[in-house]
Amino acid sequence: MRTAIASSTLQPLLNCSCPSVISFSRRGRSPRTTGSRASSMDASFTQKPSTSRLVPNARRTLLAELQDMKDEKNIAGPLEYELPLRIALYPDPKLRATNKRITVFDEKLEKLAKEMFEVMYETDGVGLSAPQVGVNVQLMVFNPEGERGKGEEIVLANPKIFKYASKRTLFAEGCLSFPEIEADVERPVSVKIEAQDLKGKKFDIHLKGFEARIFQHEFDHLQSTLFFERMTPAVLETIIPALQKLENDYMQKTGQPAPET
Numbered sequence: 330m331r332t333a334i335a336s337s338t339l340q341p342l343l344n345c346s347c348p349s350v351i352s353f354s355r356r357g358r359s360p361r362t363t364g365s366r367a368s369s370m371d372a373s374f375t376q377k378p379s380t381s382r383l384v385p386n387a388r389r390t391l392l393a394e395l396q397d398m399k400d401e402k403n404i405a406g407p408l409e410y411e412l413p414l415r416i417a418l419y420p421d422p423k424l425r426a427t428n429k430r431i432t433v434f435d436e437k438l439e440k441l442a443k444e445m446f447e448v449m450y451e452t453d454g455v456g457l458s459a460p461q462v463g464v465n466v467q468l469m470v471f472n473p474e475g476e477r478g479k480g481e482e483i484v485l486a487n488p489k490i491f492k493y494a495s496k497r498t499l500f501a502e503g504c505l506s507f508p509e510i511e512a513d514v515e516r517p518v519s520v521k522i523e524a525q526d527l528k529g530k531k532f533d534i535h536l537k538g539f540e541a542r543i544f545q546h547e548f549d550h551l552q553s554t555l556f557f558e559r560m561t562p563a564v565l566e567t568i569i570p571a572l573q574k575l576e577n578d579y580m581q582k583t584g585q586p587a588p589e590t
Contacts, residue, residue, distance in 0.1 A: 405429035405466045408437045414448050414462040419506050419555065419575045420589035426465045428458075428551045431486045434529035438468070442484045442527060445470045450477045454505045456543040458550035461506050469547040473539050483540075485524040488548060492521035500542055504556050510571045514559045516545050 406429075417423045431438065441464065449457040449470060456471030467487045474480025494517040503511045519537040522544065526532065536544050546556060557565055557572065576587035 403427065403429050404432050407433065408441060408464070408466065410441060410462070410464045412444060414444050414464075416448065416452060416505050417461055417463050418508065418579070419572070420579055420587045421463075421506070422588050423460055423463045423465060424506060424550070424555060425553050425588070426460065427553065428460050428465045428467050431466050431468060431525070434486070434525070434527060438486075439527050442468065442470055446472070446477075446482060449505075450475070452505050456547045457505065458547045460550055460553070467551050469544075469551065471540075471543045471547060473543060484527055485522075485544075486527065486529075488522050488524040488544075488551070490520050490522050490545075490548065493517040494519040494541075502542070502546060502556055504546070507556070507571075507575065510557075510568050512557070512560055512564050512568050514546075514556055514564075516542055516559070520544060 441459070445457050445459065445462060445468075448462060449455070449472070453475065455473055455475040456469065459466050459468040468485070469488065470482065470484050472480045472482045496518045497515050498518055499513045499515050501511050502514045519535065519541045521533065521535050523531065523533050549556065549559070557568060560568075572589075576589060579585075579587050
């Protein structure tokens with residue numbers, strides 16, 4: 330990827346006044362706040378997920394209704410995947426493909442979520458989206474603790490964001506599809522979302538701190554957006570050599586031109 334192309338592609342996103350919305354590795358520094366004291370933000374990052382925050386979806390927003398209308402044309406067929414699952418590394422085209430809405434909630438979907446957790450733990454991650462294992466559907470899993478048997482495992486199907494916090498923070502993010510790359514990304518400190526569980530039941534949940542960051546990172550994957558597109562041009566410049574190395578590795582492995590070049 331050339332620097333000039335990458336920067337010009339990113340600039341419209343940086344100039345947008347709306348909050349940004351984007352697998353996530355356990356590597357990363359402590360969050361840095363913008364316009365607030367670090368101590369207050371550190372407290373919010375220690376909050377643990379709780380099923381008590383899951384509430385039935387009794388009231389739909391207009392935005393969610395409009396999104397549903399759009400999703401009617403983007404419905405997944407029967408799930409197809411091969412085991413063992415493997416992480417799709419940048420610039421694998423699966424990371425840019427359209428991720429379809431899940432309508433069949435069965436044992437095969439539950440198996441996929443379980444296998445995604447296994448891959449996530451084995452690769453030292455805290456979150457993983459289905460396209461990162463080559464399955465282009467709207468599914469993500471995460472556990473802020475990043476360790477099997479600790480924390481709470483969260484599975485979200487067909488997630489939508491309907492509210493962002495105005496406050497934002499910088500945090501050094503890593504991604505399982507971008508080995509050895511870590512860089513600062515700014516995101517809202519909390520989000521309110523709508524999603525479905527593995528049985529298809531809809532619910533709303535308010536995510537804060539580290540949970541919100543993991544979710545937004547994975548959500549962007551479901552929108553075919555990659556985390557380097559959320560970086561400032563100056564930050565992006567620092568990882569261009571690493572991106573180019575991944576592109577070269579892809580070309581050597583597949584014998585095909587890198588789709589992101």
